[in-house]
Amino acid sequence: xxxxxxxxxEDGRPVAPAAPPAEAALVxxxxxxxxxxxxxxxxxxxxxxxxxxxAIVGPNGAGKSTLLKAALGVVPRVSGEVTVFGTPLAxxxxxxxxxPQRASVDWDFPTRVRDVVEMGLYREAGLFGRLSGARxxxxxxxxxxxxxxxxxxxxxxxxxxxxxxxxxxARALAQEAELYLLDEPFAGVDAATExxxxxxxxxxxxxxRSIVAVHHDLATVRDYFDHxxxxxxxxxxxxxxxxxxxxxxxxxxxxxxxSTSHVGEILPAGGRA
Amino acid sequence: MSPFLDALxxxxxxxxxxxxxxxxxxxxxxxxxxxFLFLAKxxxxxxxxxxxxLPGVGxxxxxxxxxxxxxxxxxxxxxxxxxxxxxxxxxxxxxTRRTRLKEDAAIGAVLGVFFGLGVVLLTVVQxxxxxxxxGLEEFLLGATAGMLFADGVTIAAGGALAxxxxxxxxxxxxxxxxxRDYAAARGYDVRRVDLAMMxxxxxxxxxxxxxxxxxxxxxxxIVPPVAARFWTERAGGVVWIAGAIGGASGYIGAAAxxxxxxxxxxxxxxxxxxxxxxxSLLFAPARGVxxxxxxxxRFQRRVHRRQGLLALAHGDAIREPYxxxxxxxxxxxxxxxxxxxxxxxxxxxxxxxxxxxAVARELFRDADLAGRHAGLTPIETIFTADEIAEIDRRLGxxxxxxxx
Numbered sequence: 001x002x003x004x005x006x007x008x009x010e011d012g013r014p015v016a017p018a019a020p021p022a023e024a025a026l027v028x029x030x031x032x033x034x035x036x037x038x039x040x041x042x043x044x045x046x047x048x049x050x051x052x053x054x055a056i057v058g059p060n061g062a063g064k065s066t067l068l069k070a071a072l073g074v075v076p077r078v079s080g081e082v083t084v085f086g087t088p089l090a091x092x093x094x095x096x097x098x099x100p101q102r103a104s105v106d107w108d109f110p111t112r113v114r115d116v117v118e119m120g121l122y123r124e125a126g127l128f129g130r131l132s133g134a135r136x137x138x139x140x141x142x143x144x145x146x147x148x149x150x151x152x153x154x155x156x157x158x159x160x161x162x163x164x165x166x167x168x169x170a171r172a173l174a175q176e177a178e179l180y181l182l183d184e185p186f187a188g189v190d191a192a193t194e195x196x197x198x199x200x201x202x203x204x205x206x207x208x209r210s211i212v213a214v215h216h217d218l219a220t221v222r223d224y225f226d227h228x229x230x231x232x233x234x235x236x237x238x239x240x241x242x243x244x245x246x247x248x249x250x251x252x253x254x255x256x257x258x259s260t261s262h263v264g265e266i267l268p269a270g271g272r273a
Numbered sequence: 274m275s276p277f278l279d280a281l282x283x284x285x286x287x288x289x290x291x292x293x294x295x296x297x298x299x300x301x302x303x304x305x306x307x308x309f310l311f312l313a314k315x316x317x318x319x320x321x322x323x324x325x326x327l328p329g330v331g332x333x334x335x336x337x338x339x340x341x342x343x344x345x346x347x348x349x350x351x352x353x354x355x356x357x358x359x360x361x362x363x364x365x366x367x368x369t370r371r372t373r374l375k376e377d378a379a380i381g382a383v384l385g386v387f388f389g390l391g392v393v394l395l396t397v398v399q400x401x402x403x404x405x406x407x408g409l410e411e412f413l414l415g416a417t418a419g420m421l422f423a424d425g426v427t428i429a430a431g432g433a434l435a436x437x438x439x440x441x442x443x444x445x446x447x448x449x450x451x452x453r454d455y456a457a458a459r460g461y462d463v464r465r466v467d468l469a470m471m472x473x474x475x476x477x478x479x480x481x482x483x484x485x486x487x488x489x490x491x492x493x494x495i496v497p498p499v500a501a502r503f504w505t506e507r508a509g510g511v512v513w514i515a516g517a518i519g520g521a522s523g524y525i526g527a528a529a530x531x532x533x534x535x536x537x538x539x540x541x542x543x544x545x546x547x548x549x550x551x552x553s554l555l556f557a558p559a560r561g562v563x564x565x566x567x568x569x570x571r572f573q574r575r576v577h578r579r580q581g582l583l584a585l586a587h588g589d590a591i592r593e594p595y596x597x598x599x600x601x602x603x604x605x606x607x608x609x610x611x612x613x614x615x616x617x618x619x620x621x622x623x624x625x626x627x628x629x630x631a632v633a634r635e636l637f638r639d640a641d642l643a644g645r646h647a648g649l650t651p652i653e654t655i656f657t658a659d660e661i662a663e664i665d666r667r668l669g670x671x672x673x674x675x676x677x
Contacts, residue, residue, distance in 0.1 A: 072458040090460075098458035105452045109312070110508050119451070122444045123459050155506040171455075181458075 024086070025050040025179045025210035026071060031080035033063070033070045040066045043080070044235045049227055050085070051208045053201060055215040057245075058231035059254050064214040065101065065183050067231060072098055072181060084179060094123065097177035099168045101184050107157040107164060114152040116167050117142055120174030142170040147196055162193030169197060180204060182213040186220075198224055218258075218266045221245055280528035289531035292417040292484070295428045296523035296542055299481050300493060302432035304519025306439045306473045307494030308501070308512045312450040316495045317377065318365065318471065321384040323478050323487040325361025326354035327391025330412050330482075334398050345408075347424060347483065354412075355479045361387050362471050366464075415486030415539035417527070424483055431480035435473050439512070446470050447508045485539035492543040493519060500550040503557035522546035574599060575649050579623060581605075585612050586624035626652045632664045 026048040033041040041063040048054040056064045069075040071082050073089055084092035097120070117139045118131050125131055131139075143149045146166040151159065156167060165185060172180055180201070186194050201211050201224075215221060221228060221241060228245045230236040230253040237249035247263050258266075276285060283290040310316055333353020338344040361383050368379035395409055408416070439446075448456045449466045457463050474494060481490045501514035526542030555562050581596040582605070591597055591610065600606045605616030612620060629652050652661065 069454065069458075074454045074457040093458075093460040096458070098455055100452065100454045100458075104454055106314075109451050110502060110506050110511050111447075111451060112506060115507060116451075119448050119455070122448055123461075125444075127441055127444060 023050045024048065025052075025084070026181075026212060027083040028067075028071060029081050029083070031067065031070055031082070032078045033066050033075060034078050039078075039233060041070060041231075042234050044229075044231065046229045046235060046238050048210065048212050048229075050210045051205060052226040053205050053211045053213070053224060054227040054229065055213055055221050055225040055241075056229045056231055057215055057218065057221060057253070058236070059257060062232045062253070064231055068098075068181055068183055068212070068214055072096065074098075092179075094175075095178045097172035097175040097180050099172045099180065099182040099185055102161060102164050102168065102188070107159075109156065111156055112152070113143065113148060113154050113156060113159070113167050114139060116156060117170045117174050120171040124175075138174055139170075142173040143167075145173060145200060146170045160190070162189035165189050165193060166196065169200060173200070177209070179210045179212070182211070184214050184216060187216060218250070221266075276532035277529060280531040281525070285528075285531050288418070288420060289528075291422065291425045292420055292531065292538060293524055293527040295420070295425045296484055296527035296538065297520045298429050298432045298523070299477070299484055300497070300519035300521070300523025300542065300546075301516045302435045302519075303477045303481060303490070303493040304497030304501070304515035304517070305512050306435050306470075306477050307519075308498040308508075308515045309439065309443075309446045309450060309470050310474055311495060311498035311502070311515075312447065312508060312511070313467075313470065314450075315376070316491075317380050318362075319474050319478065319494045320491045321361055321365060321380045321387075322358045322471065322475050323490050324384045324391070325387035326358045326478060326482060326487050327412065328387055328394055329353035329355065329357030329391075330409055331391055331394025331398055332357065334409060335394070335401070338401060347421075347427065350409075350412075351427070351479050351482065354482060355475060357387065357391075358475045358478060359472075362468075362475065366468070366471075411486070412482050413486050413488055414537060415482070415484050415489070417484060417530075417538045420483070428480050428484065431476060435476045435480075436516075438469075438476075439473055442466070442469055442473075443509070443512065451508075485542060489539045489543050492546065493522070496543070496546040496550050497522065500546070500553040503553040503560045506559075518546065518549050522549060578603075579649060582616075582620045582623040583627065585616060585620035628668055629661065629664045632667050633660075636664065636667070 024047050026046075028044055028046045031041060031044045031046075032039055044067060056067060058064050066075060070077045070080075071089075073082070082089045084096060118135075120142075121131060121135050121139070125135065129135075140149065140152070143152055146169050148163060148166050148170060151163065156164065159167065169182075169185065172182075185197055185201075189197070201213075205211060213225075215225070222245065225241055227239070228241050229238045230244065230249050232253045236253040237244045237246075245267075247267055250258055250263055250266070279285040280289055280293060283293060307316075307319065310319055330350050330353055333350050333356075334344045336353070337346060337349050342349070364383050365376065365379045368374055368382070369376045398409055445456070445461055445466045446469070448459075449461065449463050449470075453463055456466070477494065478487070478490050481493065485493055497515040497519040498511055500518050501511045504514050505511055522542050522545040526545040527538055529545070530536040530538040530541040553561065556564075558564055577593065577596045577599050581591050581593075581600045584591050584596075585600075585606070591600070591606075597606070597610065600616065601608055604613060605619055606612050633652070633656065656664070
């Protein structure tokens with residue numbers, strides 16, 4: 001059978017859904033999302049490698065969070081396709097853990113830290129499966145991994161911003177997924193939490209798991225990530241941090257919004273010609 | 274025995290007992306299912322659903338009469354009300370999804386249009402020969418006088434069904450209410466979960482029409498969870514407590530209205546629920562107004578006490594009248610402001626802890642530590658004895674720790 005052709009590329013040229021390389025954790029082809037008439041994300045191709053930490057970077061309003069949500073099927077896409085470990089999104093749901101932005105939920109919701117982490121197991125436990133016993137121990141381990149074991153019985157509104165972020169991360173850990181998609185995990189958290197989260201993510205990577213994070217702090221991209229997608233509605237650049245995260249690509253993504261001295265701080269090792 | 278006590282003990286006659294038990298069952302079902310609506314912050318949808326039942330009642334009556342029936346069959350009327358409530362729900366959902374209107378606007382539009390249509394249809398029914406004694410207007414505020422055993426069975430069975438469905442769907446409904454995007458990312462069909470929740474609410478509304486009426490059923494759905502929220506920090510806890518509050522309101526309210534023949538049942542039930550809400554708001558242990566006030570006063574006292582003792586330690590004058598009163602009452606200063614022996618000892622301890630905290634912040638450099646315990650917590654409760662010894666060693670050195 002002929003492979004179906006989908007109009008995907010930015011110039012409208014049809015692109016065959018070629019088999020993605022086996023090592024890709026998440027492949028986006030021609031992903032377009034719009035709110036009303038204007039595109040929030042337009043025809044983005046990206047290949048996030050497996051077993052690596054990848055960043056999605058770009059200015060405010062570049063569509064970073066929208067891209068992540070579209071990749072997860074949380075917001076509908078106008079066109080494009082999403083492939084997770086070589087299979088369509090629908091059959092790979094249980095291999096993906098999502099960490100939404102902290103501000104996206106009501107923290108006065110009647111739920112304790114332990115209950116939020118338990119939510120990571122709802123899918124696996126089904127409507128009636130027990131959450132006690134082995135699953136409760138897993139919840140406790142995940143809380144311990146993010147340093148929140150002592151807070152298990154607190155109502156979530158009593159936590160600091162960093163602690164709330166850790167709880168969300170623990171919920172994702174409880175899923176024991178292979179691909180972790182995080183939306184601004186370091187936004188508004190304290191330095192200790194940032195260190196703790198980086199450690200957990202690095203440990204996941206060393207277990208061979210894949211991480212894709214929307215990231216806002218250009219100064220830490222080189223320290224934390226292996227791979228980067230620079231986004232400003234369209235794809236600006238993508239690849240290993242060493243080659244894709246340069247003064248030229250930053251200039252292209254941010255326009256005049258970054259000063260030369262700022263770029264110099266971000267790229268200390270002669271990135272600026 | 275008083276008539277109220279008789280009614281509470283279900284010995285005030287067959288009809289009164291039937292109504293009391295039915296109202297309790299309805300209250301349990303309404304409180305438990307209403308909780309999910311409350312958690313999803315969509316309480317007002319239930320108001321639109323309730324008002325949207327009215328055209329269905331009228332249409333069902335007309336249809337049944339047209340088919341040669343009596344028109345007053347309760348199952349038939351309830352089926353009609355369910356159908357039009359479902360149409361109202363879908364209309365709200367469609368407007369919210371397909372246009373830029375927000376849900377509150379959609380609720381307002383649907384509620385008004387359906388209720389208006391319902392009133393017109395009831396007027397039409399009045400002009401029909403069979404319609405004059407139909408008593409359809411009882412669906413507005415509920416009526417219990419002519420309640421039959423079969424009606425009680427309908428309420429019991431419907432309520433049990435709604436409870437069972439709510440229990441089965443508690444995980445998806447809680448997850449969608451708390452974190453919609455995460456639920457969608459996990460593969461839950463959030464739209465279908467929403468509709469399932471609405472169907473539950475609709476079911477409870479329909480079985481409550483006869484007893485409480487469509488105007489007040491919303492109160493029975495929403496007031497119990499709102500009151501229950503004051504008593505627990507867990508979603509599951511809210512469900513149970515709301516069910517209990519709803520059940521108690523139904524039971525007590527129906528008994529009270531049976532005791533005095535002219536009291537309307539539905540409104541009394543709602544007033545009882547409102548009374549429980551008011552008590553919860555004021556006196557719940559952690560979230561109640563009284564507890565919050567007491568917490569605030571305790572905190573204020575600690576701040577003033579510490580500031581006063583620090584002033585004593587530095588030999589400054591205390592000007593704040595509240596601080597003076599506080600320290601005098603505790604016997605730490607004499608009425609003329611001079612510290613007592615106990616006051617001097619306490620002041621020295623607070624001043625020493627202040628220096629220890631400064632060192633501790635240097636030593637541990639933990640953002641959480643510095644922010645949370647700005648000197649108000651006794652240092653012994655935060656650090657172990659050997660840690661305090663280490664802090665004191667640094668304090669005792671010839672040069673302050675700042676240089677290293």
